[in-house]
Amino acid sequence: xxxxxxxxxxxxxxxxxxxxxxxxxxxxxxxxxxxxxxxxxxxxxxxxxxxxxxxxxxxxxxxxxxxxxxxxxxxxxxxxxxxxxxxxxxxxxxxxxxxxxxxxxxxxxxxxxxxxxxxxxxxxxxxxxxxxxxxxxxxxxxxxxxxxxxx
Ligand code: CA2
Numbered sequence: 001x002x003x004x005x006x007x008x009x010x011x012x013x014x015x016x017x018x019x020x021x022x023x024x025x026x027x028x029x030x031x032x033x034x035x036x037x038x039x040x041x042x043x044x045x046x047x048x049x050x051x052x053x054x055x056x057x058x059x060x061x062x063x064x065x066x067x068x069x070x071x072x073x074x075x076x077x078x079x080x081x082x083x084x085x086x087x088x089x090x091x092x093x094x095x096x097x098x099x100x101x102x103x104x105x106x107x108x109x110x111x112x113x114x115x116x117x118x119x120x121x122x123x124x125x126x127x128x129x130x131x132x133x134x135x136x137x138x139x140x141x142x143x144x145x146x147x148x149x150x151x
Contacts, residue, residue, distance in 0.1 A: 006050040007074040009144055011040055011137070012062060013055035014081030020106075028106050031134040040077075043138055047145050059083055059090065066093035075144040076101045077137065084109075084119045094124040100147045104140040105130035 013033060021032035037053045044051030052073075056062050062083065069076055076099050083090050084105070094101050101124055108131030109116045122128055126147055129136045 006048060007148055008050045008052065008072065009044065009075050009077060009141065010065070010069050010073040011037070011051060011053040011141075012065060012076065012078040012080070013053065014062060014079060014083045015057040017079060017081055018055050018057070029133045036134050036137055039134065040137055040141055043141055047141070049141070049145065051141070059087055063089050063093045066090065066097055069099060070097045073099065074148055075099055077104060077140045077144055078102070078121060078125075079104045079106070079137070080121055084121050085115055087120055091120040091124055094121065100144065100151070101125045102140040102143050102147070103128040103130075104136040106133050106136055107131060 017033055020028055021030050021035070033055060040051050040053060054065050056065070062080065066076070076094070076097070078101060080087065080090055084103070101121070103119065103121045103125040105128070109119070111131070119128065127143060129139045129143065132139060
């Protein structure tokens with residue numbers, strides 16, 4: 001099937017996720033962001049989706065990317081990193097797109113510090129998947145397909 005006929009899903013990675021596999025492997029594992037992106041693309045091909053990925057350490061860049069997603073993508077998968085717990089700007093941008101959003105995290109937020117238990121993104125997300133390491137993203141992509149099949 002040609003790419004233009006496929007449903008497009010945008011995967012957003014927030015700050016510091018570019019360090020994956022290089023620091024703190026006891027928390028975040030040894031898988032690199034490039035590995036995660038490659039496995040998402042491969043699963044996307046299997047599921048008949050065109051997956052695009054974007055990482056930024058800058059809140060405003062993530063907000064702009066989310067704003068531009070309206071009309072271009074069918075769904076968003078987002079790990080906003082630490083902005084999950086702080087960013088009303090990202091929440092507002094997600095709400096403005098009107099797109100279905102799946103929130104993912106590598107670690108189990110609820111086993112960690114109290115300040116990680118609150119997510120601004122969760123208010124706008126269809127659901128949240130956390131604690132499965134890199135597999136959280138793959139589970140999230142499968143969840144996005146499930147949502148799109150129902151709409
Ligand atoms: O578990 C997740 O996916 C998080 O979104 C990761 C964020 C953290 O602030 C959230 O509370 C939970 C941190 C990403 C930092 O990633 C690093 C990776 C390797 C080394 C250092 C940081």
